[in-house]
Amino acid sequence: MTTHGHPQGAAGTNLDPWYDNYAERSAGLSASEVRALFAVASRPEVVSLAGGMPFVSALPADLVTGSMERVMRDQGAQALQYGSGQGVPALREHILEVMALEGIRASVDDVVVTTGSQHALELMTKLFIDPGDVVLAEGPAYVTALVVFKSFQAEISHVAMDEHGLIPQALRESITRLKAAGKKIKFLYTVPTFSNPAGVTLTWERRVEILEIARANNILVLEDNPYGLLYFDGAPPHAMRSVEEDGVVYLGTFSKTLAPGFRTGWALAPHAIREKLILANEAAVLSPSSFSQLVIAEYLKSADWKGQINTFRGVYRERRDAMLVALRDYLPQLSWTVPNGGFYIWLTLPEHLDSKAMLPRAVKELVAYTPGTAFYADGNGRNNIRLSFCYPTPEFIREGVRRLTTVINGELELLNTFAQTAPLQTIRAEHGISGPPSDLG
Numbered sequence: 001m002t003t004h005g006h007p008q009g010a011a012g013t014n015l016d017p018w019y020d021n022y023a024e025r026s027a028g029l030s031a032s033e034v035r036a037l038f039a040v041a042s043r044p045e046v047v048s049l050a051g052g053m054p055f056v057s058a059l060p061a062d063l064v065t066g067s068m069e070r071v072m073r074d075q076g077a078q079a080l081q082y083g084s085g086q087g088v089p090a091l092r093e094h095i096l097e098v099m100a101l102e103g104i105r106a107s108v109d110d111v112v113v114t115t116g117s118q119h120a121l122e123l124m125t126k127l128f129i130d131p132g133d134v135v136l137a138e139g140p141a142y143v144t145a146l147v148v149f150k151s152f153q154a155e156i157s158h159v160a161m162d163e164h165g166l167i168p169q170a171l172r173e174s175i176t177r178l179k180a181a182g183k184k185i186k187f188l189y190t191v192p193t194f195s196n197p198a199g200v201t202l203t204w205e206r207r208v209e210i211l212e213i214a215r216a217n218n219i220l221v222l223e224d225n226p227y228g229l230l231y232f233d234g235a236p237p238h239a240m241r242s243v244e245e246d247g248v249v250y251l252g253t254f255s256k257t258l259a260p261g262f263r264t265g266w267a268l269a270p271h272a273i274r275e276k277l278i279l280a281n282e283a284a285v286l287s288p289s290s291f292s293q294l295v296i297a298e299y300l301k302s303a304d305w306k307g308q309i310n311t312f313r314g315v316y317r318e319r320r321d322a323m324l325v326a327l328r329d330y331l332p333q334l335s336w337t338v339p340n341g342g343f344y345i346w347l348t349l350p351e352h353l354d355s356k357a358m359l360p361r362a363v364k365e366l367v368a369y370t371p372g373t374a375f376y377a378d379g380n381g382r383n384n385i386r387l388s389f390c391y392p393t394p395e396f397i398r399e400g401v402r403r404l405t406t407v408i409n410g411e412l413e414l415l416n417t418f419a420q421t422a423p424l425q426t427i428r429a430e431h432g433i434s435g436p437p438s439d440l441g
């Protein structure tokens with residue numbers, strides 16, 4: 001420190017006198033598109049199809065308060081105390097029951113409770129990534145996983161997906177290319193079920209094939225599965241971890257099937273990795289919240305948690321349907337994915353449109369979405385949009401899509417004004433569209 005309180009030998013900037021002192025890895029911590037959006041999208045007049053906030057109002061408050069009261073009455077001192085770095089054993093037992101629904105058999109010793117699955121992602125990255133190491137990530141991939149990988153200076157190499165999830169041949173080709181270039185591939189990151197942001201699900205055959213490719217090439221698979229139990233039209237294939245124990249680290253969470261405010265998730269890992277995860281967890285937070293863990297354990301013991309998951313499924317199914325119908329009615333010329341669960345639809349715009357550049361116009365029309373580029377580390381996704389159907393009501397979803405149509409047509413008209421070539425088609429709604437509901441601003 002200098003006597004003026006400025007970092008030694010650093011000029012800094014007007015905005016941040018410490019600018020020159022940050023570690024190199026902090027350069028990877030740029031504000032994501034999603035984050036910048038939250039501020040705007042939270043204004044009540046904006047229909048936000050941007051964030052991935054679960055609709056926690058569908059969880060009856062007394063289910064939670066009842067569990068909280070019993071925990072404070074019977075285990076208050078433990079709930080308010082530090083706990084183990086691996087997590088409360090009773091909760092880990094219940095987590096085995098939750099994972100069994102997706103075909104996973106495991107030992108309670110192999111579960112590590114974390115502060116949300118986001119924290120498990122960070123711990124795994126910290127344990128495995130040196131600067132320049134490669135993370136293979138499905139493309140498009142969950143934006144905040146990419147932020148973590150970048151913050152540990154990983155090189156992110158995307159593997160293409162289609163409507164059936166990751167493409168095995170694309171994975172083979174990526175591995176061959178990266179190995180030939182002398183790169184160290186540390187793991188494959190994937191959300192195989194109801195992916196964020198694409199909303200697609202990896203087929204069973206591909207799950208098996210991808211695990212074989214990973215095994216043959218000594219590549220660990222990081223299976224992130226927050227949405228698997230939130231299916232709409234029939235259960236998805238079992239988790240990849242149900243096939244392969246040694247080569248998969250599986251991440252789960254209570255954020256979507258209960259509530260994200262508990263900040264409680266978990267990692268299921270092979271023995272050796274599990275030991276490292278516990279140490280890394282202790283180094284980061286000493287222990288995950290005892291209070292949250294005990295309340296969730298009590299909830300799982302006493303409440304009809306499977307019935308509650310069914311309630312969530314019903315809510316999200318209705319919203320997914322509302323979005324699909326609105327897209328069909330308002331934007332029939334475009335294409336999108338049809339998710340069988342989860343929170344997201346991936347929309348493809350006409351090729352000339354840039355979804356990020358279009359965002360200010362969208363905000364002006366009072367609708368928000370997440371531009372596709374947020375989900376790629378390589379600038380891809382320009383003419384894609386992630387639409388979330390989890391939070392707004394079906395009426396707002398329909399109105400949001402109507403506003404989006406105005407935005408897209410406005411952009412197409414603008415491009416036509418300046419285009420030298422043949423005019424681009426604006427999008428005409430199909431048959432009988434009703435106006436916006438009167439209670440929407």
Ligand SMILES: Cc1ncc(COP(=O)(O)O)c(C=O)c1O
Nearest residue numbers: 052116117118142196253255265
């Ligand atoms: C794919 C994926 N992974 C991880 C997370 C983080 O969830 P958690 O609340 O458990 O930290 C999310 C949250 O949206 C997600 O979509």
